[in-house]
Amino acid sequence: MEIEHLSRRTLLGGVCTGAAFAAVPSWAQGHSIHGGHGSSHGRGGPRIPAGFGELSGEVIDLTVGSGHRIVEGRRGPGIAVNGSVPGPLIRLREGQNVKLNVTNNLNADTSIHWHGLLVPFQMDGVPGISFPGIRPRQTFTYEFPIRQSGTYWYHSHSGLQEQSGHYGPLIIDPADPEPVEYDRDYILLLSDFTVLDPHFIMSRLRTGEGYFNRQLSSWTDNYPMSGEERRMWAEMRMPATDIMDIGAPTYTFLANGRGPKEGLEYLFRQGERIRLRVINGSAQSFFNVRIPGLPMTIIAADGQKVRPVEVDEFQIGTAETYDVVVTPGKADAYAIVGESMDRSGMALAMLASLPGARASVPPLRDPPLLTMADMGMNHGPAEEGGHGGMDHGSTDHEAMGHGADAEAPAAASHSMDGMSMRDTSLLPPDVEIGPGVDMVSMTPVDKMGDPGLGLRDVKHRVLNYRMLAALEANRDTREPSRLLELHLTGNMERYMWSFDGRMYSAVSDLPIRFAWNERVRVKLVNNTMMAHPIHLHGMFFELVNGKNADQQPRKNVVIVQPGASAQFDLTANEPGDWAFHCHLIYHMHGGMMQTVTVVGPGGEK
Amino acid sequence: MTVRVSIISVALLGAALIATPADAQHAGHSIPAPMPNPVPSRAPAPPTADPHAGHTMPADPAPTADPMAGMDHSQMDHGSAEDTTSISPGPTMETPPPPEAGSGPPRAADIIWGADAMRASRQDLQRTHGEFNVFWLQGDRFETQIRNGREGYLWDLQSYYGGPTSRFWFKSEGEGSFGERIEDAEVQALYSRAIAPFWDLQAGVRQDLTGPSTTHAVIGVQGLAPYLFEVDAAVFVSHRGDVTAHVDAELDQRITQSLILQPRAEINLAAQDVPRLGMGAGIDKVELGVRLRYEIIREFAPYIGIEQSWHVGGSADYARVRGEDPSATNYVVGIRFWF
Numbered sequence: 001m002e003i004e005h006l007s008r009r010t011l012l013g014g015v016c017t018g019a020a021f022a023a024v025p026s027w028a029q030g031h032s033i034h035g036g037h038g039s040s041h042g043r044g045g046p047r048i049p050a051g052f053g054e055l056s057g058e059v060i061d062l063t064v065g066s067g068h069r070i071v072e073g074r075r076g077p078g079i080a081v082n083g084s085v086p087g088p089l090i091r092l093r094e095g096q097n098v099k100l101n102v103t104n105n106l107n108a109d110t111s112i113h114w115h116g117l118l119v120p121f122q123m124d125g126v127p128g129i130s131f132p133g134i135r136p137r138q139t140f141t142y143e144f145p146i147r148q149s150g151t152y153w154y155h156s157h158s159g160l161q162e163q164s165g166h167y168g169p170l171i172i173d174p175a176d177p178e179p180v181e182y183d184r185d186y187i188l189l190l191s192d193f194t195v196l197d198p199h200f201i202m203s204r205l206r207t208g209e210g211y212f213n214r215q216l217s218s219w220t221d222n223y224p225m226s227g228e229e230r231r232m233w234a235e236m237r238m239p240a241t242d243i244m245d246i247g248a249p250t251y252t253f254l255a256n257g258r259g260p261k262e263g264l265e266y267l268f269r270q271g272e273r274i275r276l277r278v279i280n281g282s283a284q285s286f287f288n289v290r291i292p293g294l295p296m297t298i299i300a301a302d303g304q305k306v307r308p309v310e311v312d313e314f315q316i317g318t319a320e321t322y323d324v325v326v327t328p329g330k331a332d333a334y335a336i337v338g339e340s341m342d343r344s345g346m347a348l349a350m351l352a353s354l355p356g357a358r359a360s361v362p363p364l365r366d367p368p369l370l371t372m373a374d375m376g377m378n379h380g381p382a383e384e385g386g387h388g389g390m391d392h393g394s395t396d397h398e399a400m401g402h403g404a405d406a407e408a409p410a411a412a413s414h415s416m417d418g419m420s421m422r423d424t425s426l427l428p429p430d431v432e433i434g435p436g437v438d439m440v441s442m443t444p445v446d447k448m449g450d451p452g453l454g455l456r457d458v459k460h461r462v463l464n465y466r467m468l469a470a471l472e473a474n475r476d477t478r479e480p481s482r483l484l485e486l487h488l489t490g491n492m493e494r495y496m497w498s499f500d501g502r503m504y505s506a507v508s509d510l511p512i513r514f515a516w517n518e519r520v521r522v523k524l525v526n527n528t529m530m531a532h533p534i535h536l537h538g539m540f541f542e543l544v545n546g547k548n549a550d551q552q553p554r555k556n557v558v559i560v561q562p563g564a565s566a567q568f569d570l571t572a573n574e575p576g577d578w579a580f581h582c583h584l585i586y587h588m589h590g591g592m593m594q595t596v597t598v599v600g601p602g603g604e605k
Numbered sequence: 606m607t608v609r610v611s612i613i614s615v616a617l618l619g620a621a622l623i624a625t626p627a628d629a630q631h632a633g634h635s636i637p638a639p640m641p642n643p644v645p646s647r648a649p650a651p652p653t654a655d656p657h658a659g660h661t662m663p664a665d666p667a668p669t670a671d672p673m674a675g676m677d678h679s680q681m682d683h684g685s686a687e688d689t690t691s692i693s694p695g696p697t698m699e700t701p702p703p704p705e706a707g708s709g710p711p712r713a714a715d716i717i718w719g720a721d722a723m724r725a726s727r728q729d730l731q732r733t734h735g736e737f738n739v740f741w742l743q744g745d746r747f748e749t750q751i752r753n754g755r756e757g758y759l760w761d762l763q764s765y766y767g768g769p770t771s772r773f774w775f776k777s778e779g780e781g782s783f784g785e786r787i788e789d790a791e792v793q794a795l796y797s798r799a800i801a802p803f804w805d806l807q808a809g810v811r812q813d814l815t816g817p818s819t820t821h822a823v824i825g826v827q828g829l830a831p832y833l834f835e836v837d838a839a840v841f842v843s844h845r846g847d848v849t850a851h852v853d854a855e856l857d858q859r860i861t862q863s864l865i866l867q868p869r870a871e872i873n874l875a876a877q878d879v880p881r882l883g884m885g886a887g888i889d890k891v892e893l894g895v896r897l898r899y900e901i902i903r904e905f906a907p908y909i910g911i912e913q914s915w916h917v918g919g920s921a922d923y924a925r926v927r928g929e930d931p932s933a934t935n936y937v938v939g940i941r942f943w944f
Contacts, residue, residue, distance in 0.1 A: 121713060121714070122713075122717040122718070126730075127726040127729070127730060128723070128726040128727045128729060128730030128731070129711065129714065129727075129730065130714055131714060131717075131718055131723075131726075132714075132718055132722045132723050132725070132726045133726045203739050204903075206739050206769065207739055207741040207943075208903060208904075208943070214862050215862075216859055216862060217859070218859035218860060218861055218862060219858070219859065220861050231832070234831075234832045235831045235832050236831070237803055237829055237831060237832075237833055422802070428699065434770075434799075435769075435770050435799035435800070435801060435802050435804075436769070436770070436802075437802065438802035438803070446692075479693075479694050479695055480695045480696060481696070482696055482699075482700045482701075482703075483695065483696040483697060483698060483699045483700065484699065484702075485699040491802050493802065493803060493829060494769040494770070494799070494802075495769065496735070496769045496770075498735070503734070503735025503736060504730070504731065504734035504735045505731050505732065505734055505736035505737075506736070508710075508727070508730065508731040508734075509710035510710070511710070511711040513702050513706035513707055513708070514702065514706055515702065515703050515705035515706040515707075516705065518703070518705075518706065521695040521696060523699075544692045544693060544695065545692075546691045546692055548693060549693040549694075552693060567692070567695075569693070569695065575713075576713045576714075577711040577712075577713040588734065589733060589734055589735075590734075590735065591734055591735030593734050593735075595711040597706075597707070597711045597713065599706055599707045
């Protein structure tokens, strides 16, 4: 009954979005609500509903409050913007000015960071870097011109509030007509829900190795690993099964705030072109997104238009956005599957031709395993394994997305003898070598062509960064004048994460500095076994992905694959101090963060 | 307490953006259309630059002519990891920033908001991103022991408070038989500092709570050895000058996600006879045990197990003098917990 009701509204489109906002509870509009106990993650307070309304205009009022959320019967802490999780869609138009009045009804400081938006640095919303934060009962006014268009989002940059629901979508309509035609425009915001206090999660990540991983290797698992490989991983003290640190059942994966059994539905008519704006607003999750039976044409990445490219699946790292266009065919329904990268669960929505129409949902695929290539072992015997698909795989040679490092454990044929997983002489002298560095990638290679963990051996077309090309030519195509190499470092056991071996707490006063308008190539080298979605605030960078400089895709998040490197070119033309960090929230709090300072045109900071 | 919100009316509506009217310019733009490949000339990999020399695949086949597959085809089969051959030109050696990049801490926000206004948030950001303290307490063994019909007990607790590389540790171990005086009990207070990714160096004091009052200086290492053995090794120098040592190692063998078999070994050593403590020089005591635990939750796991201990050499003699069997088999039932 609920479904039917809602579906009718969905058909009505804009009418119901207005109605939705009217339904925001009174507490969210300024009344005091209070979870008590001095924590911003209380479970008390009103229930926060899933889903969101829409706001637009020159002046937008937002209120941050706490309450509780119930997802598929499980009750967890909630922090909501305007009383819903996700928070309301903020819909703006390129060229307008906007004033956003953010009122804090929590009893802890809060903030909103406009992810991907080009703003003056003091409006970027990072307490301690761009502004002092928003104190309880205070209203802070953000004000800036809108200089871009596309699909973005916003979220808290205070504490761990994002995990509890403090995020929402932000769409900017272009001043010029859209270059791509479509009949319907939908948002799919993926996120992760937990019943736990995020501070508890942080603490357990530091104290309990593998605490949230329910797919650890064991005597009775089904992982295709030989005894020799298992012993090798044990010898190295590295978990081959640590794909995301946290998975189901700790997390329930959400689509627009709803669990997979809660029936998110997008209506379509056969043959319509549907634009789906996919936002990964999770705290710590990667998703592999596919719609069985429907190819997807990627038209934008991180809000920036790209040359259309058709795929069957793509991985979306934390904080990335992709816009895709699909054209549903004759089926009554299609399942939009956002499978978590560790395959412990999925976010789920339906494209439905009739309210309530349901497509069959594919089962979770087997969880992927890390390989020796994810330790940067790309030479010697490992390489043969790593390239099995390409060298001999004539049968599936044409199978797309293939040939990256073998998903099948490749390392069995050789031992670690004579190879060091922590040869610190491979690191440049500016990396601090200490207990916070548990691994050094042996031969880090550029993996722009890697579709991501779990997707290297699937039999259909999968997106990778090499396939992205800017639709509109980049303005600055100067050859970078210098290279900045940053090493992503970590210690899984201690849950320390850092750039160049120093956690943020050690480098908060040592920014990465760029001169005004300097053109820099930044090389990120991942000396850990996890994929890190690295995010730079305030500016787009261009992925060095094999395209000509004017077509390198603009992004603000780049996934650096385990043991691999990734490069981007940056024009430092947004003066001020900016946050630069891994967008996995517990990695950021574990230390993988630094400030970037861009000196202004007159030489001022 | 709970405000009943009209959930239904808000639900699902996020999905409903209005279908954009076709103001966008038309067709011709249909997306799957083949597009000119943007990269005019991507040469095959120069053999020297390619770490996989021997590959015969060109770096980019770039079959722009294929109208159906369009670009995906060409892009995908080199979805392979690592051709770095055709990137746009740029520097390959890291160089320091130019002087115009300035120096000093990041203080741009101070100019806008004032240094006083920024201070608290700066400190908070620094304190919560990296080095922050956590508390951990574990009762690794908290058990009843059944030996020759006589029932005893044992505890083995440890706890730390501190950051990821610098911590204060507290340890306590003790055992006894029900209805009798505690046989052994000790506490240790240690400062622990990371000396390697998996190892901490620990130093501090140990106080024996039973027998002749004894205080020891402690220096040891604790950490995770290759093959995931949890190792704790320490040397003790008592205030009387006796030197003893202790090594224990445990290994978690996961049978399922919740059922864990834990072999454990412990060796106590003495550099000299310590008659007062009933220890003989050399190996004093060896324990081998195995415990099978079930993690109801990660933090709470009841277990059963069996443990064999031997007093060796001089210590065995002391045990016989006391009228004890130098070797003993214990059946154990206990709880492992932590938080």
